[in-house]
Amino acid sequence: MTETPAHTALWPAPHASGAVTATVHVPGSKSVTNRALVLASLAAEPGWLRRPLRSRDTLLMAGALRAMGVGIEETVSSSSSVAGGPDATGEAWRVIPSGLRGPATVDVGNAGTVMRFLPPVAALADGPIHFDGDPRSYERPLTGVIDALRVLGARIDDTSLGSPGALPLTVHGAGALDGGPVEIDASSSSQFVSALLLSGPRFNQGVEVRHVGGPLPSMPHIRMTVDMLRSAGAQVDTPEAGGEPNVWRVTPGALLGRDLTIEPDLSNAQPFLAAALVTGGTVTIPDWPAYTTQPGDALRQIFTEMGGSCELTEQGLVFTGSGSIHGLDVDLSEVGELTPGIAAVAALADSPSTLRGVAHLRLHETDRLAALTKEINELGGDVTETADGLHIRPRPLHGGVFHTYDDHRMATAGAIIGLAVAGVQIENVATTAKTLPDFPELWTGMLGN
Numbered sequence: 001m002t003e004t005p006a007h008t009a010l011w012p013a014p015h016a017s018g019a020v021t022a023t024v025h026v027p028g029s030k031s032v033t034n035r036a037l038v039l040a041s042l043a044a045e046p047g048w049l050r051r052p053l054r055s056r057d058t059l060l061m062a063g064a065l066r067a068m069g070v071g072i073e074e075t076v077s078s079s080s081s082v083a084g085g086p087d088a089t090g091e092a093w094r095v096i097p098s099g100l101r102g103p104a105t106v107d108v109g110n111a112g113t114v115m116r117f118l119p120p121v122a123a124l125a126d127g128p129i130h131f132d133g134d135p136r137s138y139e140r141p142l143t144g145v146i147d148a149l150r151v152l153g154a155r156i157d158d159t160s161l162g163s164p165g166a167l168p169l170t171v172h173g174a175g176a177l178d179g180g181p182v183e184i185d186a187s188s189s190s191q192f193v194s195a196l197l198l199s200g201p202r203f204n205q206g207v208e209v210r211h212v213g214g215p216l217p218s219m220p221h222i223r224m225t226v227d228m229l230r231s232a233g234a235q236v237d238t239p240e241a242g243g244e245p246n247v248w249r250v251t252p253g254a255l256l257g258r259d260l261t262i263e264p265d266l267s268n269a270q271p272f273l274a275a276a277l278v279t280g281g282t283v284t285i286p287d288w289p290a291y292t293t294q295p296g297d298a299l300r301q302i303f304t305e306m307g308g309s310c311e312l313t314e315q316g317l318v319f320t321g322s323g324s325i326h327g328l329d330v331d332l333s334e335v336g337e338l339t340p341g342i343a344a345v346a347a348l349a350d351s352p353s354t355l356r357g358v359a360h361l362r363l364h365e366t367d368r369l370a371a372l373t374k375e376i377n378e379l380g381g382d383v384t385e386t387a388d389g390l391h392i393r394p395r396p397l398h399g400g401v402f403h404t405y406d407d408h409r410m411a412t413a414g415a416i417i418g419l420a421v422a423g424v425q426i427e428n429v430a431t432t433a434k435t436l437p438d439f440p441e442l443w444t445g446m447l448g449n
Ligand SMILES: O=C(O)C1=C[C@@H](OP(=O)(O)O)[C@@H](O)[C@H](O)C1
Pocket: 030, 031, 032, 112, 113, 188, 189, 190, 191, 194, 217, 218, 221, 336, 337, 360
């Protein structure tokens, strides 16, 4: 018997028979884990990552850093016997920095964090580092990072294998990089700015990044970069701290090895919170941080506006749906990665929604604006694309196949709709492995199946 390939397999999305009541332990943040891996690899001493996310994107990051010579040891411990102190329970990664070296090959998969954060690291390596990835990775914007690295002193070959400014490419690391001031247009991805800042302390002159161009998306992710750099001992000047608008400066200096516990991924908490909203139930997410730079924290406000209510308690974030779901008019430019889940809930609401400020989602894992429009409309919905977002007019939906285009957030968006609409089948739910490999189990577990 031949097996159905994962990308065509259909997963019957569970339909909720009533209000969902559950506590869901959401695995670690992709964005925090991959920043922590980069910073720990560039540090002057070993460090620990506790409760890291183990998913395709983070394993690709770890694999790439290992290929450049970094030691990353995975440990699982149930007691405090592991070196590192009394909190050393559960999964932890010990990161042992070393002289970065090539030749090495990096598979970026379709991970924006890997394809953007690692070319600056590769410029510090001794030897050539070749980057390749999924076909979609060739289409995702990278030119801001490549052009900036050239200005800062790196040698990059992006023409012999692919199109200029895109993958595949080779960074010819020279063991060090001059660094200094550079202008970039990061309107297509905040990750360009984060990438240059993360390695900045290791450039000879540090780095001064000046964004020129249209509005910069995903500002919380840049704040996350700055916060994590500062926690690792770096000196960073930012626009927020009274500096020039759109200019970030990182001073050269050694980075500390940290002992960092990774927060749960609040963007991956989204489908579970949505389940409470859609079914009029209650979902608790333990370990929701009181302070965080994660964009998913904005769900407390957005999903409250859509009809729920929430409270941060000792048990975690307790989110309760009222039984009604309201549409909203919202600028999602700061929290673009939440768009698919918000669109799914909006399609089930009692009034229309307008989601704005997310034109750059056309160059995410897939063209998310086109994909959401097509898939919701195939189920009977009424969604139209605008120049920078979506108009969603709720209509009664029916079952059918929800295609995911190798996009983890399309799969979880389809699952949200499936709670309220019988007969929804998610094509390639396995694509959630990009950031949440246990999604199907967590989802059915939440529903008590
Ligand atoms: O830096 C990060 O960890 C991320 C930044 C954002 O990228 P864009 O600014 O390209 O949207 C976000 O959408 C992505 O999921 C993760």
